[in-house]
Amino acid sequence: MEIKRRKTRQINVGGVTVGGGAPVRVQSMTNTETADADATIKQVRKLVKAGCELVRIGVTDKASVRALKKIIAVSSVPIIADVHFNPKLAIDSFNAGAAGVRINPGNISEENITQIAREAGKRGVAIRVGVNAGSLQKSLLKKYGHPTPEALAESALGAVRLIATAGCENIKVSVKASSAGATIDSYRLLSQQTDLPLHIGVTEAGPLLSGTVKSSVGLGILLAEGIGDTMRVSLTTDPVQEVMVAKEILSSLGLLAKIEIISCPTCARTETDLIELVEDVEEALAKDFWPPIKVAIMGCVVNGPGEAREADIGVACGKGRGVLFRFGKPVKNVEEDDYFEELMKELVTIKKNWRERI
């Protein structure tokens, strides 16, 4: 499947390009108390290690602004301040070194948006207009009855006009809803009305598994249509998982090159403990950076050899022993007890030689 990405303007968020052909940037947000700088720095590092390219941090008071400064001083990725209600916190965040701010037109007045935009324009920092179906301004809720796609887009584009008029050009836009369908409808509409880069996400998607499904369906459909320049998966769990899910979504659509495990669901034909083997390999791979190797771990002779043949490295497990495949060719028999070690040994070798291969 080929994806034609929609042409958007490119903006710069603290050195990270967004839109205009740049890779889809993965974002997440800390859930520590911001004022606890140490805890927040620790979480930022974990997020970055997992592949997060932009980290958003809630800024709710003066104590969090003070901490923000410390966090930004040591962060290897741009930090975006999430500000609601109070425009002063946005400007304080710019002064603390934030690469951007996310504002919500549902809870900041037009006057205050203009004020923030003037300061952002002077400094060349970015603003995300982050509309959310759960916090739409009352006038639009009254006009449309519900947070419809039209209402979300109108809210976003109203704020965009104010910001551009005030002299800030570094703008990205989001119109998140908590259902996949409403999110898709809103972004489809918005993408027809602006060429600004879009930050996509299903908001409040829920717990890990159901939230992952909702986000994968909603964001997967948008990305397949070429919509989305940066993304956040919102899950009620450790934000590191948000980054992992975002990367899996991009990888599944060929928008990110990452290591991939192909493994069969096991059935009556499986004669080895495949679930454990796959979990062990997955855990080992999570500990390190890997080039986009395709690993096939298959439990029987039906699809095993076929999948292993299409993968970079694969094992087709039979009864008590299996066949190891390297770049599509069977290379040797492996005893059941050695599956894990043999696979990891091969993976390390492939990794070492990866640069030469490409």
Next chain:
Amino acid sequence: MEIKRRKTRQINVGGVTVGGGAPVRVQSMTNTETADADATIKQVRKLVKAGCELVRIGVTDKASVRALKKIIAVSSVPIIADVHFNPKLAIDSFNAGAAGVRINPGNISEENITQIAREAGKRGVAIRVGVNAGSLQKSLLKKYGHPTPEALAESALGAVRLIATAGCENIKVSVKASSAGATIDSYRLLSQQTDLPLHIGVTEAGPLLSGTVKSSVGLGILLAEGIGDTMRVSLTTDPVQEVMVAKEILSSLGLLAKIEIISCPTCARTETDLIELVEDVEEALAKDFWPPIKVAIMGCVVNGPGEAREADIGVACGKGRGVLFRFGKPVKNVEEDDYFEELMKELVTIKKNWRERI
């Protein structure tokens, strides 16, 4: 988002309609040893309880045929036999009472397909032509070089012609690949070439989380385009999870009415242990059947009241206490310690009165 489902012929699999406007049917497959009838019956029951409508069981030898008979005798849903290589096992499975058989044209000869189809036609049972990129017949692999969408569709439609000619009309078709992109391409092509109902799935999608993402993206995109009459999510884990993920995918697209938790990802603004609360509610809900109630569990005042207002029941948690919303209206303040109990109490009441509401 409105989904226009593609018009397909309707078939009947042991009393369960598939295609032609029937709901998208959820399938899974046991991974117990089939010959162990007790273990397999236990797993079938778990799958059915989770919402599985058709259960597939691998039939690999005479012992599994004997067990199949026992399993079918007590199963509340139709059982489909998964047969490779040996046509006799398919016919034995029909005799054991299987509602259908899945055959793989990659490993059964044309002669044998015809033989199975004749027997299926006589009995009115169903055949799924289950093509898999990992086990395509050699002649097509040679012709196309790789398991391309064209190769998978050609394999499937060749078998369909043999089966129809032999007098069996109850046919569904699948063309699974292990990447979301290849799966989407294959089904898009296939859906233009036949009006038979399609069984969709990303094969060997992998471990729980990455496999869930791949399946949600791949099947979500297809379902949104109206493609898919029955589905299986293939994960290297407990098959009950496959059913849960399948139902979440359908629910996220409005193709299945089920209870839904909307919950925020938590951030610096959250002043309660929302992750634990959400997990507790999720766990409690999983134990029972619930009508499609929309539950919002929100951690702060930004989107909390807005989302809670759009839900059937919701709590917007502030510092130490929160506001409970019922059908969009705030009804009372709740202390932090009572969130879980108050929510569950409300849920039970809504459930009791659900029939009257609709």
